[in-house]
Amino acid sequence: MERSVRGVLVALLALLFVVPSSGLAANAESEPLTRSGVGSALSEGSDGAPEMVRDVNTQQTAWRNTQDVTAPNGADRKPMLYQILGNNDKIDTNTDELRLDFMVRVAHGEVDPNKGDGTWGRDTGIGIYYDYGDYPTGEDYAHMINYIKTMGDASDAVGLTNLQLGAKRWADDQDEHFTILKVLHSGLYDYITMSVECDMNYIDAGSYPDWWASATSNGRKIMPRIYVIVGAHASWDASMNTQRLDAEPLATNVMAGRTVTVYPGTCAGGGDRTGCDVPMSFIGYNTTPQLWSYGQSNWGLVTDHGVAVGAEEGVAPKDSFFVFWYNAAYSSDPNNPCNQVSAFKYQWIGLQNGNSWVPVDALTPTPQLVTGQPLAGMGPTPYTAQGGVTYSAAFNGKSNYFDSIYTTNNTNKLMVPNAGQPGVAQRADGSIDFKVAKKGQKDGKPLDGYFKLVTWPVATPGCKVTSPDDPHGPADPGITDGMAQDAVQKQLDLGWTIDSAYYGLDIARPQAPTIDQYRGYAAPSSRLITGTGVPGYTLTLYSEDPDHPMLTDDPKGDDTSGVLIGSVTVGADGKWSMVDHRALDPSTQPSVRYRAYQTQNAGFRMASRFSPIMSADFQRNFNTNPEIRLVSAPHTVLDTKTGETALPAGSKVSVAGGLTALHKDDTFSLYIVPQDGPSAGSANGSDGGSAAKTGGETDCPSSKPAPIGTSNDGIRVPDCKYRIPGSVKSVGKLAAVTDVPASSTSPASVAAQWSVDIPAADFLKVGSLYRNRTVFAVYAVLQDVDGGPPAIGVVYDQVIDMVPPTVDSLAVSQSEGLSGKVQSSVPVAAGALSGAGFDPIAKSTIDVTWPDGGLSSTVAKADGTWRLDVPAGMAAGPISIKAVDRAGALEMTHNIDTIHGSRDIKGNESDRFEIRLAAVPSASGLPFTGWRRWYLLAVAALVALGGVIGGMVLRRLREKLRGVSAEGPAHKRT
Numbered sequence: 001m002e003r004s005v006r007g008v009l010v011a012l013l014a015l016l017f018v019v020p021s022s023g024l025a026a027n028a029e030s031e032p033l034t035r036s037g038v039g040s041a042l043s044e045g046s047d048g049a050p051e052m053v054r055d056v057n058t059q060q061t062a063w064r065n066t067q068d069v070t071a072p073n074g075a076d077r078k079p080m081l082y083q084i085l086g087n088n089d090k091i092d093t094n095t096d097e098l099r100l101d102f103m104v105r106v107a108h109g110e111v112d113p114n115k116g117d118g119t120w121g122r123d124t125g126i127g128i129y130y131d132y133g134d135y136p137t138g139e140d141y142a143h144m145i146n147y148i149k150t151m152g153d154a155s156d157a158v159g160l161t162n163l164q165l166g167a168k169r170w171a172d173d174q175d176e177h178f179t180i181l182k183v184l185h186s187g188l189y190d191y192i193t194m195s196v197e198c199d200m201n202y203i204d205a206g207s208y209p210d211w212w213a214s215a216t217s218n219g220r221k222i223m224p225r226i227y228v229i230v231g232a233h234a235s236w237d238a239s240m241n242t243q244r245l246d247a248e249p250l251a252t253n254v255m256a257g258r259t260v261t262v263y264p265g266t267c268a269g270g271g272d273r274t275g276c277d278v279p280m281s282f283i284g285y286n287t288t289p290q291l292w293s294y295g296q297s298n299w300g301l302v303t304d305h306g307v308a309v310g311a312e313e314g315v316a317p318k319d320s321f322f323v324f325w326y327n328a329a330y331s332s333d334p335n336n337p338c339n340q341v342s343a344f345k346y347q348w349i350g351l352q353n354g355n356s357w358v359p360v361d362a363l364t365p366t367p368q369l370v371t372g373q374p375l376a377g378m379g380p381t382p383y384t385a386q387g388g389v390t391y392s393a394a395f396n397g398k399s400n401y402f403d404s405i406y407t408t409n410n411t412n413k414l415m416v417p418n419a420g421q422p423g424v425a426q427r428a429d430g431s432i433d434f435k436v437a438k439k440g441q442k443d444g445k446p447l448d449g450y451f452k453l454v455t456w457p458v459a460t461p462g463c464k465v466t467s468p469d470d471p472h473g474p475a476d477p478g479i480t481d482g483m484a485q486d487a488v489q490k491q492l493d494l495g496w497t498i499d500s501a502y503y504g505l506d507i508a509r510p511q512a513p514t515i516d517q518y519r520g521y522a523a524p525s526s527r528l529i530t531g532t533g534v535p536g537y538t539l540t541l542y543s544e545d546p547d548h549p550m551l552t553d554d555p556k557g558d559d560t561s562g563v564l565i566g567s568v569t570v571g572a573d574g575k576w577s578m579v580d581h582r583a584l585d586p587s588t589q590p591s592v593r594y595r596a597y598q599t600q601n602a603g604f605r606m607a608s609r610f611s612p613i614m615s616a617d618f619q620r621n622f623n624t625n626p627e628i629r630l631v632s633a634p635h636t637v638l639d640t641k642t643g644e645t646a647l648p649a650g651s652k653v654s655v656a657g658g659l660t661a662l663h664k665d666d667t668f669s670l671y672i673v674p675q676d677g678p679s680a681g682s683a684n685g686s687d688g689g690s691a692a693k694t695g696g697e698t699d700c701p702s703s704k705p706a707p708i709g710t711s712n713d714g715i716r717v718p719d720c721k722y723r724i725p726g727s728v729k730s731v732g733k734l735a736a737v738t739d740v741p742a743s744s745t746s747p748a749s750v751a752a753q754w755s756v757d758i759p760a761a762d763f764l765k766v767g768s769l770y771r772n773r774t775v776f777a778v779y780a781v782l783q784d785v786d787g788g789p790p791a792i793g794v795v796y797d798q799v800i801d802m803v804p805p806t807v808d809s810l811a812v813s814q815s816e817g818l819s820g821k822v823q824s825s826v827p828v829a830a831g832a833l834s835g836a837g838f839d840p841i842a843k844s845t846i847d848v849t850w851p852d853g854g855l856s857s858t859v860a861k862a863d864g865t866w867r868l869d870v871p872a873g874m875a876a877g878p879i880s881i882k883a884v885d886r887a888g889a890l891e892m893t894h895n896i897d898t899i900h901g902s903r904d905i906k907g908n909e910s911d912r913f914e915i916r917l918a919a920v921p922s923a924s925g926l927p928f929t930g931w932r933r934w935y936l937l938a939v940a941a942l943v944a945l946g947g948v949i950g951g952m953v954l955r956r957l958r959e960k961l962r963g964v965s966a967e968g969p970a971h972k973r974t
Contacts, residue, residue, distance in 0.1 A: 064109070064125055066231065069250070071107035073109075077110065077231070078251075078252060079105065079254075081102065081103075081105075082191055083103045084100070084254075085103065085193075086450070086452040088497055088498065092283070093264055095284065096200040096202040096283075097198070098196075099195075099283070100198070100255075101195045101500055102196075103194070104192050104252070106192060107188065107190070108188055109190070110125050111183060111192055116147050117148065117149035118146060118148070121146075128144070128196055129240060142245055143239050144237070144239065145178055145196075145198070146178075148170045150169075150179045151166075151182065151304075160305055161309055163305040164306045164309045164311060167306065167307045171295055171301060171307055171320075172294065175197075179302065181302060186607040187599045188605070188607075189607075197296060197300070198224075199285070200224075219262055219278075224258075227254070229252075278327070279459045280328060281323065281498055282322075284322070284498075289324065291322065291395075292320055297320050298320060300500055300501070300502065303316055303434055315432065315435075316432045320499075322498070323370070323394045323414060324373070325455075343373065344373065345458065346367065347453070348437070349492070351450045355485075359479050360437050360447065360451060362436050363416060366478055367479075394413055395413065395414060396430045414430070434501060434502075438503055443481070449502060450500070450501075452497050453499035454491075454492060478491060510534060510607070510608040513576070513596050514612075515531040515614040516532075520788065521620075522586040523789075524580065524583055527787075529594055529614075531575070531577075531596065534574070535571065537598040537600060538598060538599045538601055539567060539576045539597075540567045540596060540607075541564075541578050544592060545562060565578060584618075590617065594614050594615075619784075623661055623791035624659075626658070626793040627657045628655065630900070631653075631895045631896050631897070632653070632897065633760070633799070633800040635647070636802065636909055640912075647760050651760040652757040653800055655670060655780075657755075658754065659791075661749065661750040662786075663786070666782055666784055668780070669724075669781050671717070671724065672776050673776060674775070675773075675797065713792065715792045727756050734753065735753045736751065736752060754780075773800075774801040774826050774840065776798045777794060778794065779794045780792070797894045798896070799895055801840055801885070801890070804908045804910050805908065806911070807822055807846075807882075807913045808823060812915050818868045819865070819867040820913075822865075840885040840886050841885060842864065843862070844864070846858045846859070846882075847884065850877075850917075851876065854871065881914070882909060887907040887908050888907040
């Protein structure tokens with residue numbers, strides 16, 4: 001039928017601002033959406049985490065009334081379609097009603113569903129325009145439609161009654177209206193679920209046959225225009241040109257790119273059945289058919305609080321839904337229709353996890369076959385001789401609506417075979433309990449709360465003319481559990497969606513992140529919060545404001561969501577971390593609670609719910625510094641057989657001590673930093689000439705984490721290149737550990753002994769950091785697993801000298817004695833040891849073995865030189881010399897050793913060096929008897945010669961007389 005007149009009336013009524021139903025409370029428009037109301041109207045998730053929803057009245061600010069495209073929080077204000085839930089994408093021109101359930105994204109705080117009931121939506125903050133019809137004349141204009149409030153505060157009897165009245169008004173609807181089912185706050189945005197009923201005016205084939213000439217048996221494709229507009233513009237008019245709406249920056253055509261298939265309600269005449277001789281499912285309009293509400297309750301039925309005053313929550317009454325199939329060709333040739341429909345299939349489909357359409361197992365796990373529907377002749381007009389939709393439709397009830405008039409149709413019902421049985425959502429009287437339907441899935445996973453009925457015809461070809469192709473055959477086996485979604489969509493496309501309902505709709509969104517239990521201190525530098533999330537998502541972290549505590553049992557506004565700490569991208573491994581740099585006083589705030597949510601980085605940027613709250617109880621005790629009780633080194637020993645010196649096999653540098661830690665998971669590590677030679681004075685390796693008293697700090701790669709930071713004593717952890725490999729161990733793996741729980745709140749301590757043995761070869765090998773170094777600072781570092789400052793025990797001026805001395809410049813004579821000099825390859829580090837000029841060579845011990853086997857010892861001077869007299873009458877022969885440096889004495893003096901106490905430690909022994917003592921010549925071998933006489937004569941002669949020549953001869957003669965021999969090298973190893 002044509003609807004031009006009705007369109008004019010609708011526009012006039014819109015200009016008059018249709019007032020709310022008298023059944024609503026007088027203050028319904030001004031009631032605030034309380035937190036309890038949000039909690040009632042906007043369901044919480046099954047995990048109990050509260051929705052991130054606030055009282056939208058606190059967002060009633062000036063920006064909502066502007067054309068700014070960006071909200072103050074940075075959100076894009078242009079509405080964006082999030083999801084089409086359901087719509088009748090097949091329409092005939094006799095009952096050209098367009099129904100649409102969808103979700104749209106708007107800026108947070110843009111929409112207040114508590115306001116604007118019965119008006120266009122200026123106060124609500126969101127409006128709907130739709131294009132009334134697609135005319136061949138090209139006339140395109142859109143109507144503004146009114147809002148019916150169905151959500152709000154149900155925390156008391158008055159609020160509940162108002163919501164039930166709103167649900168009944170929506171079920172009574174016969175004209176153009178929209179309602180808001182849910183507002184979900186997610187990050188910067190709100191996701192609005194809406195249901196829309198639009199009276200269309202698609203032209204009949206008989207009126208414009210040329211326009212329908214391009215139609216086929218599949219009907220004609222038309223793209224409807226349904227605009228969502230925000231901003232409460234003063235320029236909102238009852239009707240607006242679609243070109244203006246297309247250019248509006250804060251309006252969106254949610255049907256853009258989507259089409260509906262329109263079929264002619266009557267044939268064009270002249271025997272032309274193009275596009276009309278097909279099975280069509282009646283959409284319904286006004287009071288046709290007559291449902292329980294005497295309105296169009298079959299679409300977008302809101303059952304959350306009951307569909308009428310006193311009605312049960314979640315239950316749709318009997319006769320809320322219907323299915324009626326007919327064929328418009330009956331009106332032009334009632335005796336020769338091509339597609340006769342006397343049976344059909346139907347199935348309830350539900351949304352699961354936000355993206356999957358599945359059968360509602362508690363209602364119709366498979367399509368239900370309904371037989372007995374009379375052939376609908378003469379079109380769908382209700383009061384025809386052959387029966388119209390009210391008489392012939394199938395309803396969800398045990399009998400038809402007019403059972404007293406039409407009683408023979410006992411199988412034409414929307415009744416599942418096991419209605420009324422436990423676990424079945426349909427009751428014996430035909431009513432449907434969507435509470436049962438939502439949770440009754442075979443896989444145990446609840447449905448989201450949106451349900452739609454899809455129907456397929458069982459058509460019997462019966463015409464005597466060529467039958468057009470019929471793409472609308474029955475679905476067999478329909479939609480089943482586990483069916484791939486592309487296959488599901490094909491079945492949905494074959495069918496007609498006629499009925500829909502809501503109960504407790506929960507929009508699926510990203511999973512909430514997790515926050516690891518915090519174990520640490522209140523210091524801002526160490527307050528690192530960690531957790532897990534979806535890789536690539538943005539993690540936003542909040543901490544509690546003590547003046548506005550976080551509440552776990554109620555959706556929050558900005559005042560109780562916490563203090564924003566910051567945002568970070570979740571890593572590819574699914575982990576995230578963030579430091580809370582805020583200053584805290586643990587004496588007044590011993591703990592802080594944290595929570596977080598994560599947001600998609602693309603697409604709709606939907607955010608998850610808040611994570612469960614994590615309470616961080618700060619550690620207030622600190623580890624004490626580890627004790628270093630022993631630093632000892634081996635020394636070289638002379639092998640008397642070979643004459644060479646070496647370290648004993650298996651020699652190790654030993655460092656040992658004890659500690660008491662707060663946790664057995666605390667980490668211990670040992671550092672040895674040179675104090676002498678190049679690089680002395682800086683533990684991080686920079687050149688310096690003085691002894692190092694503090695460590696450096698760099699980022700060295702390591703297979704094990706290096707403790708970093710500064711201790712409470714101001715000592716820094718050394719560069720990790722000085723960390724001894726293998727020394728990094730948890731306290732729990734050290735010796736003699738007291739087994740206590742590793743808890744940041746446990747006052748118990750862990751006592752342990754530790755020791756580290758380092759192969760001596762590591763100190764001596766070429767390229768070693770310690771080669772040719774003899775004085776060290778030793779650091780024992782205990783790193784708190786909870787992130788507290790490292791506890792550092794340190795001893796300085798520790799001698800680790802394993803380099804043997806050498807002896808050279810050897811000389812020997814009967815008159816001058818034996819002399820030489822002790823040398824070392826280790827550079828002298830004067831002043832490296834406090835109060836002592838450290839030189840391992842100075843005061844070295846010299847041990848001599850004479851040719852006759854006798855022994856002598858002496859001590860070298862500060863410069864390493866030494867001398868011994870040759871014992872009188874010593875026979876000629878080899879003399880053996882060995883030097884022992886002062887490394888042992890210095891170690892005894894300076895190195896820590898509270899384990900062994902006083903020790904007798906020898907130094908490094910040198911190789912064996914030799915020199916030969918020559919024999920003294922006999923006096924009888926001279927030309928004159930008596931040496932004194934000869935000597936006097938020689939002196940006289942030399943005096944006569946005079947000058948240099950005489951002095952040289954005299955000196956040579958004196959040496960000859962003393963018997964000195966220079967046989968062999970100055971020193972020799974044997």
